[in-house]
Every structure is written in structure tokens, then in C-alpha cells.
Amino acid sequence: MAGLFPKWFNAFPTVSALAAVGGLTTVVAGFTYFATPKFWRVGYMPKQPGGGFNHQIHAGKLGMDCRYCHTKIEESAEANIPNVATCYGCHAEGRLALFTAPEGVLHREKTEFIRTAFAQDKSIEWRRVHKTPDYVRNFPHHVHVNAGVSCYSCHGQITTMETVYQAEPQSMGWCLDCHRGVKTEPEKYLVPKDKVTQLQWVQTEWLADSEKHKAEGRKLLETLKEAPPENCGACHY
């Protein structure tokens, strides 16, 4: 019947079909891009209590080994956060020469929270940066460290971070990239076991020129007790 709908309405089926296809594509593309840890988690940098812990000074400038504080990474699934006593071991009143240096006043102020906590027998409530979901059961740090996966692979260049932030997506797909990729390009994912905590060396000497280490990488892969698992039950059980 003439007149019920205006003439331009003839375009409606075409336009709505295009809109439906376009809308669906947008939703899927948006989901693929935005609904990811890569988008939401990378760069997460919570403010730490007190003066914080400057990894750039401790692990970078002073060259302290990761295991000085994270003592259990070679034997435990859990990468432990050090207790106050570990901090206090160096930061006790009068322990470090720095207290007498000109910049000592600032240093004294920034580390006061350690001595306060120690005196009151309280924990320092460090904020967690990296967290696997609850359906990933206990990511085993010791297995990875002993297999020759450097801290750098999952946590980034910690030695340059004044405040630690999440550098990698740590999504399941990202885990699988390594678990699958290591079988063909082990030199990109494994380092000699004594270099696991040498983050600067791993970045500049090993990974920067991984082509050269193909043979070494192959040998490292062969020393693994078992192939990196890809089955669901390896992590979800």
C-alpha cells in the first residue's frame, strides 16, 4: 500500500543486514582486542607501602641476586615475598654506610617503615602485582626456574623497574606460546640454568642474539625431564 512507509525505507533491509554483519564483526574484533590481559593487565603498577622497594637500585645498580629475597623459587611453587627480617638485615639502624652519607637523611626516611614494622613485629603489606586466576592451580616457579626459564621471560626487565609493574600479558595464550614454541625455538625461551636470574645478561647477551645460541638452546631442551605440557590438566586440576 502506498504511503505506509517512505521511499527511503526501501534501503532498510540492506542497511540492517550490513549493520548486523558490521556489528557482529565489531563485537568479535572488540572482544579479541579488548577482552585480554594484554589490554587490561600489562602495565599494572600498584603503589607499594612505605617507601616501596626499588628493584632498579637493588637488583639493577647493586646487582643483588633475585634469590637473596625470593629465597624459595628453586624449591617451591610459590615465589615467596621476603619477610621484614630480610629487609631489616640490611636496613637495621646503623647497618649500612649510607646512613652517614649526605643523602643518608632521605634514605633513612624512606626506609623507616621497615624498622617500624620490625619493631612492632608486623608484616609489611606488599601489594601483589602478578596474579594467576584461581583456576590455574599453583603456577610452579621451581619447575620453570630449574628448567632454565629466566625470570625475564615472565616478569620483564625487573632490574630497571623502580616500581614493579606487570610487563607480560600472562594470559593462557601467552603461556601456550612458550610451551609450544620452545619445542622448535628453545633458544628463545630457555637460558643456561646458572643464568636464570641474570636478567641483564639474558636480555642483552642471550636473547638479543638468539640466532647464535641455536645449538646451545637445543641442548638445553634435551636436558628437560619432560616436554612442556599442553594438556588442560597440567595447569587446571
Add this chain to the structure above:
Amino acid sequence: MTTLHPDKITADRLAGRARPATESMHDPVIGDGTLIDDPGVRPPLVLNGRTFGEVTDIVCGYAENAPPRWWLPAFMTAFGIAQLGGLFILYLVITGIGTWGLNNQVDWAWDITNFVFWIGIGHAGTLISAILCLFKQKWRTAINRSAEAMTIFAVICAATFPGIHIGRQWAAWMLFPIPNANQIWPNFRSPLLWDVFAVSTYATVSLLFWYMGMIPDLATLRDRADLRLRKMASGPILLPIVPVRVDAIRAYVYGFLSLGWRFSARHWHRYEVAYLVLAGISTPLVLSVHSIVSFDFATSIVPGWHTTIFPPYFVAGAIFGGFAMVLLLLIPARALYKNFADFVTLRHIENMAKIVLLTGMMVGFAYAMEFFIAWYGGNKFELDVFLQNRAQGPYAWAYWTMISCNVISPQIFWSKKMRTSTIAVFVVAFLVTIGMWFERFVIIVTSLHRAYLPGEWHMFWPTPVDIMIFVGSFGTFLTLFLLFMKFLPVFAISELKAVLPQASPHWDGYGHGHGHGHGHSNHDHSHANHANKEAH
């Protein structure tokens, strides 16, 4: 056209209060509309000598007038049950799958039983619309619209169950291949994934078929509403505070849905071609969808499921259960709507009863073959599942319910008297529906509940949540069907007109009378007919 409900008109005529419709046109040869033994005489598909105009008036009248008195209470009841089922689904989502009676051994039970049950129901609609169309079975025209509607509503009910049985319903998107940060990808070797594609293809094609077939009829409804808008100064309005004429809403809603259909010869030509193409696409779906549903079981190595007979057996069962559901819907509709029996005649009922008898014996054969192969195959675990567990085990009552309902009860259809008794057909259809639900229950639960070690043996008993979600799905189904009965053309008007005796080029009236239908043979101008009639 009239503002009276078609049933009211018929009632008035029967009571002698109104002019008899076309008294001179009663066919002298027809009795009750069932097949006559003389092959030279074929009873017409539409009884009581309906004219072209009357067909339009009746079918549109159902959509245009206030529904019969029983409609609103029936709708409210069905809708209430659907809402109750919805509340239980909400409780399930909030609380978890543990609220069902599942256990370590029986990890699929009513959820998948209901899914297969509802998906199977839909197959009758597709068979009627596709295969009977290709075989030019003209009796399909009276039932195809409602059977296709039933298909779609059944698929909606079916789709609920896999959706909620996954436990973490918010992860349902993982059914589809969407690139994601977890690199989780559907397993293309799994029949459960084939199922997703089979069912979604089925739903899409069925919806297209149903909708496309309805376009000319929606356009008729649009034109009638538009005509009333133009010709009548006033008409019923939506609500006293919203003074919009109902006909204006009808004209725009039906007009929107009829996609600019103008009844031109070119439109009809394209419509016929598209209809044939969709029938061609749907035909393999009748066989493929339930075959793939059966793969969910048949490709596993569970004794009782690992059976090559499953695909044809499931397809036959689906058509069997589907026709039973068509009968369950149409027989009451025939009783409740006075004009229905002119279109859905006893011949239709009898034809469907014959299909129920045929497919019932096909599933009976499959039940027997399962036992035969279990013995002949020499696998003692399989034999144990069938002989010890199904036939004599703790669920034997379910097994024998299935056998009595599905194999024994349709046997009464060997008698023509039973096939043409609406009560007998209704009772058997009801029993078959129960039997087909139990068939899926027996297949799923009795294969799972006793594994190889007696220590793994568990019984499955449903919880109120199991039961109410299933009952709720019937509420959803009936709600949708009642809405369909009220708002959409329940018969394919143009197709019905094509099977009227007047549509034959050789028709010259029923001996006496003078071919009242001749002047109105073109449905393009159906509204013009009604304008003429008003002048009477």
C-alpha cells in the same frame, strides 16, 4: 470485512443466526474428509466449500479479532510456568550445576535428555515444510505453518539446555570460534561442536523458511488493516490513554514484516523459487541435524552409546516424536477454533497417524536391533548394558515405559477407525511424547549410571530444579505457540487457496450452484473481495 471473530461467525451460522456461507457449494461426495476407498474420488483438502474470500477472512480473522475466551487464561498459565522455569534457571546459574541431581557417574541426565527431546520435536516441522513440499504432498498446506512455528519454538526450548548445562554460563561464548587471549578454540573433532553448528544452521534455516512463507500473508494482514484505516473513520484503539488505532499499529508492524510485498507476479515468481531453494536446503537438515545429535553419543566408547544404528534411529525417532507433538497441538486447536476442522481435516489427522505408525515401527526395529547387535557383537559389556541393565535393571520401568508408549501404543493405528478418531490419536500422541522423552532418558542415564566397576554405580534422581526447568520449557513452548496463534496467520493463505477445488482450471462448480468463487480467483485482490462482501 467483519470485526467478528471467525469462530463467532461460524457459530452464528450453525445456530441459524447468520446467512449460511455457501450452502450451494457443499461437495456431495465428501463425508468427514478422510480418504475414501474409491480411488477415483479424492476428498478435498478444505471442507465446507470455503471460498477464496472466506479463507482469507478466517485466517486473518484469527489475528485481527479478540482471541477466544480461553486464550488469555491459557496464555497467562503458560507464561507463568515459563517464568517459574526462568526463576529456576536463575537459581541454577547463581548456585551451580550441583542443584541438579547429577553425580560423578551420571554427569548428563535431564539436561541433555530435554535438549534431544526438544530438538527432535522440531523435525516434524522441517519434514512437513521441506520433504513433503518437494514430494508435492498438498495436504501439508494446512499444517505447515503451525508445524514450522512449532519447530522454531522447540529449537528455542532445546537451545536453553546446552546453554545452561555448561555450569559457567558466562563462558558460553567459548562454543563459538572467537579468537581470544586464552587461545581456547573449539575442538573441531568433537561432535559436541558439530552439534553447535548443526543446531544453529537448523534454527536459521527453519526461521527463514517460516518467515519467508509468511510474507504474502503478512502483507494481506497489512493491507486489510490499512484498508480499515482508510475506509473507517474510527476503530478500536490501543488504550484509552494512548489513542493510537490498533489498525495503525497492525499496518506498520505487519507492513514492516512483509518487506514491501505487493503481490506482483514477479514477487510470486521469486517467492516460489526461493521457497523451493529453501526446501532443498532444509531437506538434508531433516536427516543431518539429528544424526549429528546422535553422534554426541555414538562417537563415544560408552557401551550403550557406541552404536552405528544411532543416526537413522534418532532421525526416525525425531520425526516420530515431532508428528506426535504436531498432533498434540492441532487436535486441541481443532476443537477450540471452530473453523480449524475445515482446514485440518480428518484426512490430515489420518495421514499424520500413519506417519506415527511408520516411524514408531522404525524406532521399534532400532530397539530390537540394539539388542541383537549387543548379542551378535559378542561384547559382554554392551550385552550387559542392554540385557541386564536396561531391560531388567533399576531403570527397567523407564525402559518398558518407552517400549509400551513408542512401539505398542501406535499399533492401534492399523485400524482406520482409530486413525480417524481424534481422541484416540490425541491419546497416542500424548503417549508417544512421553515415550520419546523416556527414550532419551533411557539412552543417556542407563548407559552412564553403571560403569565397569560396581564401586562406580550411582542412581540418578531428579531434583526440583531439574523438574521445574523442564516444566518451564513447556511453558515457554506454549507461550510462544499461543502468541503465534493470536498474532500471526496460522495457515498459509495462498497455499490453502491453491488447494481449493475452485483453484482448478477445470472446476465448474459442484454440479449445481454457479461457481461463486470464479470472480475471486485472484488472491492479489483479496481485500477487494472483502470490501464487496461488506456491501452485502
